[in-house]
Amino acid sequence: MIYTIIAIFLSVTILIMAITAIYSKSLVVAVISAGAVGLFASVVYLLLAAPDVAMTEAAIGSGLSTIIFFYVINKIRQNNA
Amino acid sequence: MEYIEIIGAVVTLIGTIFLFLGSLGLIRMPDVFNRIQTGTKATTLGTMLTLLGIGLIHLDWAGKIIVLIIFVLVTNPVSSHVLARAAHYIGIPLTSKTVVDKMAQKPAITVKKGDKLKEED
């Protein structure tokens, strides 16, 4: 029962974050929202009793992909300036 | 035996109340630096107390709980310090209640064209 309520709450949060990532004007805000999607998706995987998937999602979805996106944005900014 | 679990649960409840107050401060404060102040202090102690309560309920998990508490205690101030310095560097304005700003003597930096970092939307 309590897991269902938490899972619904987190899923609605994931939807809000994904919509923010699509409709945001700024590139930086979009990348941070995508990182937040990975963050909450990892907690949802944890509620579905899959710790290994949750650990991978936390490492790749939230950490590594944000860092790589920022690296690429920085490269593009240097080339344009 | 029974008492220590109830003490742990109460400690967890106090920690979550501090987390809630930190988020409330994040909504109510007028500018970036005051938000960092309330946010980082309240969440550091709140997370430490929450994990400590869980550790009192399950006494055999003590090792990982101790590592997590020390980790939160060390990394949380560092990230708030770095964010505050970056916010002052790119020229986020301070609130109108500010009394004194000793860091303003530095030459203002120039934000490159195409970077809308200060105020978007």
Place this chain on the structure above:
Amino acid sequence: MVNIILYTALGFVALALILTIIRFLIGKSVVDRVIAFDIMTVTSIALIGIISHFTDRVIYLDISIVYGLLSFISVIVIAKYFEKGL
């Protein structure tokens, strides 16, 4: 008794998450949103701790260690991007 108190604690964590998400959505500048992201992460560590009590599995605490470590690094990278580029 213990579980009733911890359900209340879970409610407070959910309220804290909702307030942080509101700050993320209305945030005036980019730094506001990054602060909201940082505090969201720390609150989620507390949430994972409480969930690991209800499910009674110690491996969830390992996930919260990985979680905190990587989000700390990504906050540092974002701040460094704001200051002078990577």
Place this chain on the structure above:
Amino acid sequence: MKFKNIILSFILLFVTWMLLNNKFDIQIVGVGLVVSLFVSFAVCSKCEIFSKVNVSPKGIIYFFLYFFVFMGELIKSNLDVARRVIAPSLPINPGIVEVETQLKTKIGRLVLANSITLTPGTLSMDIKDDKIFVHWINVTDADKENATKEIVAKFEKYLKVIYG
């Protein structure tokens, strides 16, 4: 003093490994000894970070005293934050002041800046040589000496013994 660096980082790594495993077994202890010895030799034979730490009994006693003082300040600062957030009139009076420190080593300044961030109403923003810029939520005195006495002095007498 390379030797002190290696020994201190070895102890740090080994204690972290044992706490993470949470089990006392001959295989776990053996693996932990070998790996942490190798890592501390490979990484920390050039760094200088622990070379000024005072490990005499006086330093250890002062470390525990500092720990209790710090915990008291942390709890006091949280009650302060709670009072300011709940009050309807939002009683803040913020400003950025400049304070001075007498600590010389890098790790001492790191610990001092982290402690300033977690004490009532202050947030360290930038550090240059021996000057720290502090965002203070309730400025009572913008002068440098008075602000130093108010913010830094309560930690510095312990940290000067431990980190030099």
